Amino acid sequence: MNNKPELSIIVPVYNVQNHLKLCLDSIINQSFKNKEIIIIDDASTDNSASIIHEYEKCHPEVSAHFMSKNIGVGDIRNLGINYANGAYIGFVDGDDWIDSDFYYSLMSFIKNDNSDIAICGIKDEFNNFISGHIRYKYQIHNCITGKYALKLLTKSENFNSFITPIVNNKIYNRTFIIDNKIKFNSNRSFQDDFFSFFACLHAKRVSLVPDTYYHYYQRTDSVTHVFSKNLIDNCFDTLIQIKRILEEDNLMDNYIKEYYSFLERCIKSLLSMMIHKETDSYIQKKYLKYIFEIIAHNFDMHILIDYIDNNRIFDFWGVR
Numbered sequence: 210m211n212n213k214p215e216l217s218i219i220v221p222v223y224n225v226q227n228h229l230k231l232c233l234d235s236i237i238n239q240s241f242k243n244k245e246i247i248i249i250d251d252a253s254t255d256n257s258a259s260i261i262h263e264y265e266k267c268h269p270e271v272s273a274h275f276m277s278k279n280i281g282v283g284d285i286r287n288l289g290i291n292y293a294n295g296a297y298i299g300f301v302d303g304d305d306w307i308d309s310d311f312y313y314s315l316m317s318f319i320k321n322d323n324s325d326i327a328i329c330g331i332k333d334e335f336n337n338f339i340s341g342h343i344r345y346k347y348q349i350h351n352c353i354t355g356k357y358a359l360k361l362l363t364k365s366e367n368f369n370s371f372i373t374p375i376v377n378n379k380i381y382n383r384t385f386i387i388d389n390k391i392k393f394n395s396n397r398s399f400q401d402d403f404f405s406f407f408a409c410l411h412a413k414r415v416s417l418v419p420d421t422y423y424h425y426y427q428r429t430d431s432v433t434h435v436f437s438k439n440l441i442d443n444c445f446d447t448l449i450q451i452k453r454i455l456e457e458d459n460l461m462d463n464y465i466k467e468y469y470s471f472l473e474r475c476i477k478s479l480l481s482m483m484i485h486k487e488t489d490s491y492i493q494k495k496y497l498k499y500i501f502e503i504i505a506h507n508f509d510m511h512i513l514i515d516y517i518d519n520n521r522i523f524d525f526w527g528v529r
Contacts, residue, residue: 214245214270215296216312216380219289221249221282222303226256228426233264235306235424237271241313246271247289248303252279257303283393283400286376290386299380305334306424314421315380322352324414325385331378332422341424345373347417355412362409365470370417374405378423381408398440399447402475406451410464436486441496444479445503448472469516472508476500 218236222229236246248261248271258275265273274292276285286300297316301307311329319327332341347370353361361372385391389411394403409415448471455461455468483496504513 213294214243216241216244216299216316217289217293217295217297217383218244218246218299218301218312219249219286219293220246220301220303221251221285221289222253222257222261223251223279223282224253224255224257225303226253226260228304229257229260232301232303232306233260233271235309236301237264237268238309239307239312240310241316244270244312245294247274247292248272249274249285249289249292250276251282251285252276281395281397281400283397283404284395286393286400290383290392293383296383297380298383298386300377301423302377304426304428305377306426308421308424311421311423312380314418315416318350318352318416318418319380319382322414322416324352324416325355325382325412326358326379326408327416327418328372328379329418330422331373331375332424334424334426343422344425345371345378347419349419351417353415353417355409355415358412358415359406359409359464359467362405363467363471364474365467372405372409372415374402375423375425376401376404377425385412394447394450396443396447398443399475402471403447403451406471407454410460410467436483436496438496438499440482441479441500441503444475445500445507448475449507465512466516469513470518472513473517476504 220232220236225232233246246268248264250258250261250273261273265271272292274288290298297319299312299315315327315329318324328347330346331344333344334341358372360366361368361370362374364371389407391404391407391411393400396403451471452461452468455464461468479500483493487493487496
């Protein structure tokens with residue numbers, strides 16, 4: 210490996226001992242070789258740390274860091290960005306895995322297109338690890354503007370493509386991330402939404418990459434699969450933080466449609482999770498009251514109604 214790696218892969222780990230070897234094997238055996246693998250254990254209480262030590266001893270491209278207390282995946286990724294030496298940065302969660310040409314494909318397109326971000330498809334994976342289904346896919350290569358990418362992320366227009374806020378199916382130009390001060394917030398969930406909104410907002414060019422996949426393992430005990438008041442708080446805290454930054458930087462007027470479309474997308478996702486994860490109608494109503502109280506307290510309802518699409522609201526509530 211060259212003295213300075215071209216790609217830094219950041220792997221946050223927390224209590225994933227049953228999946229970690231599959232994850233690390235998929236990264237180590239990539240066809241793209243000029244890389245460093247930065248593993249940060251977020252104070253795991255299982256055997257994850259021992260597995261990390263084992264891989265660090267056997268593979269010179271692996272560097273390991275161990276937290277004394279749990280700080281959450283967003284702050285772990287921010288630490289990883291600080292540790293990174295590569296010109297490009299990618300993220301892989303410790304219970305997921307990637308196709309063998311994943312980074313070769315993303316690196317080829319981000320460099321050839323001179324883009325700030327490269328994005329590929331995602332496959333959802335379940336307990337048997339072999340029967341995943343495609344969640345997102347790009348049919349052909351395309352290089353788009355960051356302005357268009359933000360529209361795809363926020364669904365502010367009715368286009369036939371979508372960009373997920375999930376950060377793991379992407380790589381980023383490190384200079385672009387540092388120069389624009391793009392970081393994760395400290396929430397335990399919805400931190401990808403925060404990062405991706407500003408990444409797309411600041412990007413000049415974004416590459417859409419076909420024919421390779423990030424394998425996203427669906428853990429039923431993960432933060433995003435358990436509905437709670439904390440999940441609601443994280444969602445709205447993230448949206449309020451984005452709103453505050455746009456207003457402080459005098460950008461809200463330029464991106465008001467994209468922001469409120471993003472707010473709609475996040476709230477719709479939150480309500481969908483509630484319906485699927487919480488079946489008690491009494492508890493659902495308590496959550497709904499809490500959600501509407503937050504909306505009324507933090508957002509101008511007139512502006513909200515002006516920018517939220519009527520048809521999508523009617524469709525969601527089954528009015529038509």
